[in-house]
Amino acid sequence: MRAGYLKYFGFASIVFLLTLLLISSGCYRKRPSDKPPIHLNPNMDRQEKYKPQSESRFFEDRSTMRQPVDGTVARGYLREDVEYYEGKNARGKFINKAPIEIDMNRMERGQERYNIYCSPCHSRVGDGRGIMIDKGYLPPPSFHTDRIREMPDGQIYDVITNGVRNMPAYRHQINPDDRWAIVVYVRALQRSRNATINDIPEEMRDKIK
Template identity: 55%
Template sequence: MMERRKQHIVKIRNAVLLIVSLIIVIGCQQGAVSEKPPIHFNPNMDSQERYDAQAASKFFANGMVNRMPVKGTVAQSEGYENAEFYFGKTEDGAVVKHAPVSFTANVLKRGQERFDIYCAPCHGRTGNAKGIIVNRGFLPPPDFHTDKVRQFPDGHIFDVISNGFRNMPSYKHQIPVADRWAIVGYVRALQRSQNASAQDVPEEMRAKLASDK
């Protein structure tokens, strides 16, 4: 009788040991690096079947999971209805000669601030292509005060800021559209300032100009 009770106790003890060690082994998986997904007792709807982007699919007639936007879909943010403002281009893709914004004193001030932040490191604060980064060995950009650059349409400068140009990176992600136009205005102001004659000074101030010399 005693013998059977002892055996019974041993069995229970073994069972408890087994359960405890299982818990330890499973518990130890936590935080351990594993290729396999963790044991997920209550999956809820955590992982569901899905397609990967651009995967093949037998479900759609064209055999692809990617769908074309519905006809007439318009981008939510940068509106296509005003191509001149957003892209610096006319409907048929030519760059605009004149900026579709007016260069008021405030706009130029904003342009100066943005130019000094985003462009001056390479182009120099006067646009003379002697920015500090060029001193350190970056490819020199063109001097803004040449006939070639003076004759660029406004839309071309806007396009260069937006999309980059050969060795110059694009700045469209850092500089919002309106600020890009403000910078274009400031580049124009720089060009005038470096290529001005006495005729550009208002008449009543010309006398002062002479006396300052």
């Protein structure tokens, strides 16, 4: 039986001690205080470290924020394929042909993206009379002029990527693959205005006379 009492007292004294600890640690404090409560288990909550945009007494420029080493490339952004990502060849000249496979899916994707991103200004047919022009936006040139018909594919890609003069850049809204899809769709629009009978499959020719 003695062992049983001991067990009981052992338990009671642990409870008693824990209560004392709670009270003394401040969790149970009744009066408000400006001081932080005693932190029994720090759990690495407070560490010696630099926080973003704070001052440093170590670095010369007095900022804790460091510049990445020259030539640092974010993961997934190496983009060595300059033709695909910039529309230019190794010598910096615009490439003539889009470096992608063209099929019906790609065309339809290009059409969809064009109608979303370009048609408000350039119109669905590319004559530069989109709805934005009625609202007072500066009219863009028609895609059906010789100058733009003769532009290399890479240059149209570049216009979408970086914008040009009064046209804003669409780099952030449209990914490279979709930019190329738009380029080939613009080519299709241009061809639709300058088609000859030879562009139409033979079996369909008599339908359009």
